Amino acid sequence: MNKTEHKVYQGKRKSKKRQLVYETLAKKELPVTAEEIFMEIALKDDKISLSTVYRALEAFMADGIVQKTMIGESSNGLFEVRANEHKHYLMCVECKKMLAIKDCPLQDYENQLEKTTKFKIKSHQLQVYGVCEKCQKN
Amino acid sequence: MNKTEHKVYQGKRKSKKRQLVYETLAKKELPVTAEEIFMEIALKDDKISLSTVYRALEAFMADGIVQKTMIGESSNGLFEVRANEHKHYLMCVECKKMLAIKDCPLQDYENQLEKTTKFKIKSHQLQVYGVCEKCQKN
DNA sequence: GTGAATGCAAAGAGTTTGCAAGGTT
DNA sequence: AACCTTGCAAACTCTTTGCATTCAC
Numbered sequence: 385m386n387k388t389e390h391k392v393y394q395g396k397r398k399s400k401k402r403q404l405v406y407e408t409l410a411k412k413e414l415p416v417t418a419e420e421i422f423m424e425i426a427l428k429d430d431k432i433s434l435s436t437v438y439r440a441l442e443a444f445m446a447d448g449i450v451q452k453t454m455i456g457e458s459s460n461g462l463f464e465v466r467a468n469e470h471k472h473y474l475m476c477v478e479c480k481k482m483l484a485i486k487d488c489p490l491q492d493y494e495n496q497l498e499k500t501t502k503f504k505i506k507s508h509q510l511q512v513y514g515v516c517e518k519c520q521k522n
Numbered sequence: 523m524n525k526t527e528h529k530v531y532q533g534k535r536k537s538k539k540r541q542l543v544y545e546t547l548a549k550k551e552l553p554v555t556a557e558e559i560f561m562e563i564a565l566k567d568d569k570i571s572l573s574t575v576y577r578a579l580e581a582f583m584a585d586g587i588v589q590k591t592m593i594g595e596s597s598n599g600l601f602e603v604r605a606n607e608h609k610h611y612l613m614c615v616e617c618k619k620m621l622a623i624k625d626c627p628l629q630d631y632e633n634q635l636e637k638t639t640k641f642k643i644k645s646h647q648l649q650v651y652g653v654c655e656k657c658q659k660n
Numbered sequence: 661g662t663g664a665a666t667g668c669a670a671a672g673a674g675t676t677t678g679c680a681a682g683g684t685t
Numbered sequence: 686a687a688c689c690t691t692g693c694a695a696a697c698t699c700t701t702t703g704c705a706t707t708c709a710c
Binding site for chain 2: 451452454455456457459461474476477483485490492493494497498501502503504505506507508509510511512513514515516517520
């Protein structure tokens with residue numbers, strides 16, 4: 385499954401609004417806020433309300449096809465389609481730009497944690513913070 | 523520096539309330555909400571207001587001695603004293619109990635990331651989710 | 661037709677802020 | 686005295702909810 389092919393949302397009802405939310409989100413390289421999805425749909429063509437976006441995201445999360453992440457210290461949630469290939473994010477603490485990292489070093493660590501903690505490990509989230517090349521020069 | 527010895531807060535003014543906030547936080551093994559700090563101080567002996575707690579935490583964060591973390595999908599922030607030895611947290615997705623993990627596997631990974639991304643890496647946060655031994659039996 | 665999805669406005673949680681009063685140096 | 690910190694209430698942001706209407710099956 386490459387970047388431009390996304391599975392179609394199969395909820396209880398295939399409403400146009402939910403599909404729009406899903407498609408808007410699926411195109412993103414980086415996690416986005418509910419507000420950003422809302423703005424993008426509202427400005428482009430269709431009318432939609434912010435609560436519809438939240439409700440759609442909630443439904444997708446219940447189905448396990450969308451995931452919410454909290455990055456940085458901000459209180460607003462970021463959403464992303466749960467890709468086959470999981471990603472982490474590197475954020476510049478100065479300009480706040482994010483970079484997706486596809487390489488994940490935690491498989492062995494999870495196996496080891498299962499042994500030492502008796503937990504059945506389900507998932508993890510990793511955020512890395514630093515200063516990007518551009519900001520280092522300023 | 524062992525668990526019971528904590529450096530004293532050195533802010534602009536050594537007010538009693540801020541020291542109380544710091545001491546309350548420093549005793550914790552796991553990150554806590556502003557509300558929990560507030561309740562603990564208010565119930566024990568001293569009167570304090572929630573905004574004072576937030577303002578104290580803000581000051582400590584500016585000084586780099588306290589750090590805010592977002593764990594799970596909840597919207598409220600958790601605070602912890604920035605320890606010499608950094609920790610990660612394993613959270614049970616069912617009972618929400620947290621477990622501190624002191625073993626961090628990310629040093630090599632950070633070095634490698636500095637080379638591939640040209641970022642100067644400053645810090646990272648890792649949250650691991652799973653099902654604890656007790657909840658697996660239920 | 662039945663139940664799910666939507667829009668709107670209102671409510672809710674968590675956090676921040678303005679201002680007058682009190683505390684620290 | 687100068688300036689920082691506090692408490693209170695109000696404001697703010699993000700998210701959720703109630704309800705009447707609309708839409709999908």
